[in-house]
Amino acid sequence: MxxxxxxxxxxxxxxxxxxxxxxxxxxxxxxxxxxxxxxxxxxxxxxxxxxxxxxxxxxxxxxxxxxxxxxxxxxxxxxxxxxxxxxxxxxxxxxxxxxxxxxxxxxxxxxxxxxxxxxxxxxxxxxxxxxxxxxxxxxxxxxxxxxxxxxxxxxxxxxxxxxxxxxxxxxxxxxxxxxxxxxxxxxxxxEHVQPGTLIYHMTGYELGQVDKAELRRLAGEALAAGTLLGTDFCNPREEPPFWRELEGAGGNRNHIAGIDGSTSEGKTQAELKGRAALLRAYKFLRTVPGCENLEIDYVASECGIRExxxxxxxxxxxxxxxxxxxxxxxxxxxxxxxxxxxxxxxxxxxxxxxxxxxxxxxxxxxxxxxxxxxxxxxxxxxxxxxxxxxxxxxxxxxxxxxxxxxxxxxxxxxxxxxxxxxxxxxxxxxxxxxxxxxxx
Structure with missing residues (x-):
């Protein structure tokens, strides 16, 4: 048009x-x-x-x-x-x-x-x-x-x-x-602004039943398949993906990249990308032994914008x-x-x-x-x-x-x-x- x-x-x-x-x-x-x-x-x-x-x-x-x-x-x-x-x-x-x-x-x-x-x-x-x-x-x-x-x-x-x-x-x-x-x-x-973060909280999992090696293996497969992105979790080299989130009482450390929160259109994309990232994390984690009953019991109403x-x-x-x-x-x-x-x-x-x-x-x-x-x-x-x-x-x-x-x-x-x-x-x-x- x-x-x-x-x-x-x-x-x-x-x-x-x-x-x-x-x-x-x-x-x-x-x-x-x-x-x-x-x-x-x-x-x-x-x-x-x-x-x-x-x-x-x-x-x-x-x-x-x-x-x-x-x-x-x-x-x-x-x-x-x-x-x-x-x-x-x-x-x-x-x-x-x-x-x-x-x-x-x-x-x-x-x-x-x-x-x-x-x-x-x-x-x-x-x-x-x-x-x-x-x-x-x-x-x-x-x-x-x-x-x-x-x-x-x-x-x-x-x-x-x-x-x-x-x-x-x-x-x-x-x-x-x-x-x-x-x-x-x-x-x-x-040109590249800092990413946002969607705050959420998880519950319903048994940390003692989560094997780090298995978590790392499953995450590697999901990353290779594209069902999980590297910005969906905190990834220190010495620990497997999502371990800090699980160990930290269900807190999150994601990055919602490629957004411009200064416009309504950009903020809309931030919200959509944030929820999509959380859905990927949710679906993946429920495949991990010890996390079969994992639930998202809280999610912020807005994606937090840094820049x-x-x-x-x-x-x-x-x-x-x-x-x-x-x-x-x-x-x-x-x-x-x-x-x-x-x-x-x-x-x-x-x-x-x-x-x-x-x-x-x-x-x-x-x-x-x-x-x-x-x-x-x-x-x-x-x-x-x-x-x-x-x-x-x-x-x-x-x-x-x-x-x-x-x-x-x-x-x-x-x-x-x-x-x-x-x-x-x-x-x-x-x-x-x-x-x-x-x-x-």
Whole structure:
């Protein structure tokens, strides 16, 4: 069919007006919205799902990190940490002793397990307490400037159709730079992005009856026949396929490769490929002695996405600057996660921890798309190269950039200025007032 352009006119009702609209209700967007709301801004939080938490809840990556260095120094606190502490207070988190050092590349020891439901209720309550209006089950479809007010008109698609809201400042916390792209700001994307992962849990098998040699033999046959792919499981050389998944109480370590989670079409392919990979694993494992009664008792509702698009920002974080702890003059938060590159064509991971004493910083300019006066970004779509992105994309760092974006937007609204004109000293003071740790 030839490409066609459908032109139509629709009356879209203006339903509300806000100082700030935040897009994306994950840890990044929630932290941004709460920070701006606590500073008195009228804030809306637009989220496509019916539950807040994003990757933590709907993709079941419910083990955020890193808030502390390997040697126990806390480098991320603020609103994101408040949410962790409240989740623990409600019985939904396990905080370990962060003063106990771990060996390099053993950083998951400092990840924090969260109960997804309890965490989601904390996000609900924190947002509502800050006066944030939650707009769940909605997505932006168009953003334009209102010539009369100079503000943005945001057209939202929801279950009842299209509606519009007016806003002064916007924050893109979608993780995929969707809003930045919609507004025409430059973005970048690697030819081969990191693969996604579909979280699942297995039960019903007898590990003591699984023979490693037989598991290796059967997996070899399945791989040769094409009924199993090498990205469907973790495959350390010293162990047979799926052994770590079975031994690890039914957890998973798959790679869903060749996907672009920044578009609806790409995300659809991610979901289809993820479920197909899990079905291959399920069918294979039930042929293994000891796993005949294996069941999949949980699967996340979404495939977790690691990498898509990043904005081209006023500043751009390089892998070298991240690894050497370069101190940006406009630094607003720290990040400590190691370089963590999941390979696109196999199931291996390139992990390069920061050296002891090195802590990376994130500049405010990386949150600002080039030339932007009214839009900020936060989370994994801030400006940086692919190497730096592999580290700062994680939840703890995203919470920190989310809080910085929320504070900056609140200051810009209050003072009637561009987001590029926000005074770094005032921004840091506001962040510290709300418990954040900012670089000296």
């Amino acid at each position: 030839d490409s066609q352009v459908l032109q139509y006119t629709a009356e879209i009702r203006m339903v509300d007006e806000y100082d700030i609209v935040v897009f994306g209700g994950g840890p990044t967007g929630c932290t941004a919205a709460i920070q701006a709301g606590r500073e008195g801004a009228r804030v809306a939080l637009v989220e496509k799902n019916g539950m807040l938490g994003g990757t933590t809840t709907v993709a079941s990556v419910n083990f955020p990190g890193l808030f502390h260095t390997r040697l126990g120094r806390q480098i991320i606190r603020g609103i994101g940490w408040e949410m962790i502490e409240e989740t623990e207070a409600r019985g939904g988190a396990r905080l370990q002793d962060f003063s106990i050092p771990y060996e390099p590349k053993q950083h998951p020891k400092h990840h924090i397990w969260l109960n997804r439901f309890i965490y989601a209720t904390v996000l609900d309550d924190f947002c509502l307490a800050a006066g944030v209006q939650l707009r769940l089950h909605e997505m932006p479809v168009d953003i334009r400037i209102d010539k009369e007010s100079g503000k943005h008109i945001v057209v939202l698609a929801g279950k009842s159709g299209l509606s519009a809201v007016r806003a002064g400042k916007l924050i893109d916390a979608t993780g995929d730079a969707n809003v930045a792209g919609m507004m025409g700001y430059a973005t970048e994307q690697e 898509t698009k990043r904005v081209v920002g006023e500043r751009r974080i390089s892998g070298l600057q991240y690894k050497t702890g370069f101190r940006w003059p406009d630094a607003v938060c720290y990040s400590y996660y190691p370089i963590d590159i999941h390979q696109h064509d196999n199931n291996s991971i390139d992990i390069r921890p920061l050296e002891d004493g090195i802590v990376a910083s994130v500049p405010y300019g990386a949150l600002i798309p080039q030339g932007s006066d009214h839009l900020l970004t936060a989370g994994r779509c801030i400006s940086g190269d692919s190497e730096a992105h592999s580290a700062y994309r994680v939840q703890a760092s995203s919470m920190a950039t989310g809080q910085a974006a929320g504070a900056a937007a609140a200051l810009a609204v209050r003072q009637g200025i561009s987001v590029r004109e926000v005074d770094i000293g005032e921004l840091r003071e506001m962040l510290v007032k709300h418990g954040a740790i900012v670089p000296d």
